[in-house]
Structure formats: structure tokens, C-alpha cells
Amino acid sequence: MTTVIKNGTAYQNGRLVKADVLIDGQKIKAIGTDLTGDKVIDAKGKLVSPGLVDVHVHYRDPGQTYKEDIRTGSEAAARGGFTTVGAMPNVTPVPNTPELMEKMVEENKKKGIVHVFQYGPITNDETTDVIPDYAALKKAGAFALSNDGHGVQTAQTMYLAMQKAKENNLIVATHAQDDSLFDHGIVNAGKTAERLNLPPVTELAETTQIARDLLLAQKTGVHYHICHVSTKTSVELVRMAKARGINVTCEVAPHHILLTDDDIPKDNGYYKMNPPLRNKEDQAALLVGLLDGTIDLIATDHAPHAKKEKQGGMKGAAFGITGSETAFSTLYTKFVKNEKVFTLEQLLSWLSDKPAKTFGLKNAGVLEPGRPADIAIFDLEHEKEIKEADFKSKGVNTPFTGHKVYGSTVMTMVDGKVVYQEGAE
Template identity: 40%
Template sequence: MGTLIKNGHLVDVEGDRDGLFDIFIDNEGRVEKVGEKGSLDCYAKENVVIIDAAGKYVLPGFIDLHVHFREPGGEYKETVKTGSMAAARGGYTTVVTMPNTKPVMDTVEHLNLQLEAIKKDAVINVLPSGTVTMGQEGKVLSDIEGMKKAGIVAISEDGKSVMDAEILKKGLIEAARLDIPFFDHCEDAGLVNGGVMNAGNKALELGMAGITNEVEDSIARRDIAIAEEVGATIHLCHCSTRDTVKFVKEAKEKGLPVSAEVCPHHFTLTDEDIIEDDANFKMNPPLRSRADVEALKEGLKSGVMGMISTDHAPHSKEEKEKSIKNAPFGIVGLETAFAITVTELLGKYLDIKTLVERMSLTPAKLLKNGRGTLNEGAVADLVIADIEEEYVIDPEKFVSKGKNTPFGGKKVRGKVLYTLCNGKIVFKEEN
């Protein structure tokens, strides 16, 4: 039994296709044939699932390099099962989980706890990362080689930075030796000073301690330099400042293996959008200024900032009902990212092919997993979406356990209708 997707507008940058095509997916979950509209009717047999995608876009499945599924240790916020289901609803077929769980992913023993949950419950491809240091304490390197053999695809200290430059250098040397990227959370702990939102007029107005751009910029500058010295691949996570865009541009111009991601909240909202003490607007790094947002958008347009990720960070309702001063950092994003990107960027900063690059192909290339394309022979990870359908974001409809979003009530366009992972339907929108 296979699946035939008919009449859809296929956009596949790697396959150089942008038009009306039919796709047949075989029993093994791979793309067996791609042909012009109407040319694959010979596959429409009795035991074949047929999906009519007329008027819709067919895109390679989205890849998110930055999610928090909280398992093990924080299952009341999210699990691999609920997180992966939320990802599927958002059009994601591959995600990379951050390692700041409880316990953290610093040994093979700890990693196996997450791998077992992934094997048991994940409905999409869930790929773990491991910490740089034991316990994320910044003192002793984790068992990076052991975890690489067990299945991690990257190392990261996400949630904080490795503040000891010498320890970071050792970790980057190990990452380079093992040919895995370093996912960099850029935050100088010594400059935070209890900050909870962007340093600026709005923080003063709300009586909140501010976080300056230099908190991010200083570590981004340092870590790019160390990575260059040792020849490591470095990927800057959840970038929020105009100077980080500049640093990444300069690194790419030098030919360094440096990449960067931007989250939808950082290219959509500014600190001026925080009109009251609402912790659904609290994330790390914080919402920045209009100048920073514009730089991020231009960076995505030019390709300097090559990827869109979510930093999906679910928390309980009780945690997020606290003041910004006391609530945890983080918002959810998997179920809103595509719509926010379509609404804010499509036609203004990105065309549909560039959107596919930012959300699918470029992250696939960093992971070297052969996905991000719907060429014949490729794994059938794909999304069928209506980029014109308008609706209002309702957090109560989220599959994620986390409802913590600043986008509740926002009118958007762009809805995922189907998500197929490894050729299987893992999400279907029920009208």
C-alpha cells in the first residue's frame, strides 16, 4: 500500500521543482515517483491512499533544530509524545531536542532515558543533543564520544553558555573530531544581573530588570572566534540582536562553518509589544528593539541567518501565571511557527522557495541527514499546507501541554493540513 498525492503545488528547492506535480510514496515510506500533474494516475489503485492537494502547497517536512520536550524530568510540562505530536501538527517531521533535561543529557546512561521515550512515543523523527559539560556545570567535559555513538546529533549547553573559554575550546575540539556541530546558547552569565526582559524604556516602564544586547553579543563574538581557531562547526541558537547578525555575516564571508537560527517571536515581536506584566512574553533571549527585529528579518532574507527554529519551551499554566520577575523563561512555538512565518515574512522578506530553505533544506544540510527534499528516492517527510487560510491562534487547541504563547488571539494565515513522516500520515487537520 502506497500513497498518491495529486494536484498539489510542489516546492522542492533541492529538486528544482516549483509547480503542479503528483507524488507517489511507496510502502517503505520513500518517494518513488514525482511527475507532472495527472501523470501518475497509473498508481491510483485500490489499496493506495489518495490525497487530493488541489490548491494547496506540498513542501518538504520542516526541521526544527531547537526544541525542549522536557523528558526526562519535566513531564508535567511536555513529553516526547506530546511534543512530537505538537511538532507534527505544526508541519515538523524532524526536531532536535535540547539536553537540559533532568537529569541532563551528559552520559550515555542519561541519554538512554530519552532514547527509550523516543523509541516508544515519538511520532516524528526526534534527534537528541548532548551537553558540552557534565551537569552543565561548565567544569568537566561530558561523554561526548559515547553519546555520539549512542545517537546525539549535536552538543549544546543550551539554557546557558560554557563560560570558561578553555573548557569550551576543549568541547569544540571534541565536536570537530567527532564531526558534530555545536549549538550555541549565547549568554554571558556575568552580564545578566537578574534581567528578565530587554533593557530599554519598556523595562523601565514596567519596573523590570533589563537584559542588554551585549549579554548575547559578547558570547557570540567569543565563541565564533574559538570555533574558528579549532575548526569546529558552530550554530548560533535563537539569535536576537543586530550585532549577532553582523558577526554571522562576517564569519560566513570568511568561509567559516558558522550558521544561525532565528525564532518567529524574535522576528515578529519587540519589547514594545509587552503592554503589561505578562510572562507569556518572557523568553531568553528576550524580545528586542525594532532595529534588532528588522536586522533579523533582513538576515533571514539574505540568508545570513539561514534557519528558522522555534526554541519550543513549554511550561505549566501555574508557572506562567507568575510575574515576569518570577516566571520561567520560554514559550511554545511548534504549532504556530509556520503560520507566523507565512504571515510575517512570506511575500515581504521570503518567497515560498526561500521559506522551504529556511525551515527545511538548510537545517537538513547542517544535520547531514539527506532530508529537506522530495526528490525520487528521498524519505517521504512532507507537509501539505494552505498558505491562504486565515484563522485566529487559540492556545487551548494546542496539542502541546504548554499553552504559553504571546500569540494567543493573533490572526494569521497559513495552515498545515497534513504532515507525513517516513511516508506515514502523522497529522491530519480535522475541519
């Protein structure tokens, strides 16, 4: 049976065009005008996009499934219009061995309703100096490497890891954090930390590791990807590195361009994230970095926690914010519809084809005949309120609850199958 999505505005090859999309089984058969199919989905007034790609999510499965699991995490992704995600390995146990990696990959396919690619750790348990067998992890299904949540503290360890990752053609995606400089901080160093009387986090905790790792990446030739860059200096370092031909890419998280530490109203655990919200100068530099290509893509760092772990003040709260279900709508509303900082085409590229290209995900992020029918349909015309009750994720830890936004997801399809439909149970 064929299905045609009619009357929508499709994002294809970097452009928005009025077009129908014909789906035959799991594949896109044609994109054009006046197409017909056995079943019709009317997308009049709607945006038809390739399924979004998020290379940075935390699904907590196995070991921490009270926060999230593969099923709920992938349901949250689908509700946000994402059809492909990259799951971080900070689970229990960390997939240090090919046996554990194979099991995670199998569970991702079995339980996930979107495509879930699995990271392997840079080092065993993410906090040691022991480097696992990258060749075996890759063979077992790891698509990239990360210790996200932890910076690699020893330069020699990172140097060896990059050498071995290069040998195995694996991306090293890092959470840049020097623990000695982070020093148990909570809020970005500055007036907000002083106002709330909370331990400050200096930007040096991030930028000094990036500077170190860029030199190591230059020496080894590895593809070095920096997760959630958050400071002006970080952007400047990446810009200089790219000019020197270093194989570096980076991402920014939605919350770091949507909010600054000035937006933290009080000592509220929902605003505790790592890296922390930075200042307005950093925020402005991140936006410039996106627009000039220094920052390659947007990734949510979807980090769900149980309510009890985020209640009370920041000192006792876990780090992290959810993002799968709010990313597109919040970014579209603020930066495309209201402030016109960037175009809809640019936003879609940073959330679809750019992350797919950066991580070599050949069948993701594009709307083309012959490709998998991974498609998201968005409503750009009607305003909706972000409500906890609507979340598919187990985590509701976001300060965006109550915000009114445009760009809600109407439908998400994976391999031609509807995996999310607005209003459906």
C-alpha cells in the same frame, strides 16, 4: 498500497511546481503529473512541502513531563508541519553518559511520532566545566552538542569542548549568554524595561560570548552553531566571521522576527523569553541577515511550560515560548502573504532544506523520489484563529493566541504514515 497526493503545489528543489506526489510504503516513489495510486489525497489549492525541520525544541522528558513529554511535543511538531526535530538535553537527568543517551534515543524512537534527534550536553549537567565523553555520546546516538538554556561561562572549557567536538565531528550549538552581564535580567534593556520597571538585559550578554566563541571556533575549526541570535551586533559578528572563513552557522527564532519589545503590552509572563524580545533595529537586522544568508535557518526554540509557571508578572515566570504549532502560519502570514518581505520558497527553505543541510540530516527536508515520505500539506487560502484549545502541546505559553493566520497544517506524514490530520481526533 500506494498513495498519491494530487493537484497540489509542491516545494521541490527550491521551486514551487504543480505536481503529484506518489508514495509507496515509507518512501516517495515519484513526483510528476497525472500520477495514480491506490489511495488519493486531494491537495487542490494546497501547498505540499517536505516535512519541516526544527533543530531546536525542548521536550522536558525525562524529569519535567508536566510541561511536555516526547509524545505531546512530537504531536505538536506534527501539527505544525514538522517531521524532524532536534531535542535539547536540558532534562532531568541531563544525558551526560552513553547509558543515559542511549535511553533517551530509544525513548525518542518509541514515543515520538516524528523523527526526534537528540542533543548531548557540551558540559555535564549543562552548568559545570566537566566535559563528557563525546565519542561515547555520539556512538550512543547524540547528533550534536548543546547546553541550551545556559552559556558556557569559562573560555577554557569552551576551547577544550570545541577541540574535542572537532575531533568527533560534532556540531557545538550554543546558547550565547554571559551570566555576569545577563545579571538576572528579564526584558531587553531600553524603554520597555523602564516602562514596566523590570530588570534589563543588555545585548552584551549575548554578543560578548558570540565574539569569544567565534575566535575559539576559528582556532579549533569546529562547526560552531549559534542558537536564537537576537541582536543586530550578533548578525554583524556572524557576517564578519563567515567572510573570514570561520565555520559558523546560526538560527533565528520566529518570535524574534515577528515581535519586538514594543509589542509587550504589559507585565505578562507569556512575553518572557531568553533571549528577550529586542528592539526594532535588531528585528530589522535579523530580517536582513536571513535574506543575505548570514542567518542560515529558522528554529522555533519550542519551550513549553505549565500555565502556573507563566501566570502573573514576568519576575516570577519561567523563560520560554512555544513555537512548534505556530511557526509556519505566523511567519507565512506576516512576511509572505501580508508584508511580502520574503517569498514562500525562501521561508520553506529556512524551515526545511537549510536546517537539514546545516546539521547533516541527509533524509530530512527534501521532497525527492527515493527519500522518506515525510510530507506536510498546508492550507494557504483560509484564515484560522490560533486557539489554546487546539494545541497538541501541553504548553500554551505563546502571545500569538488569538491571532488570525493563514497556512494551517492540513496533514503531516512521517515515513508515509499520517501522523496529523486537521479535524481528526
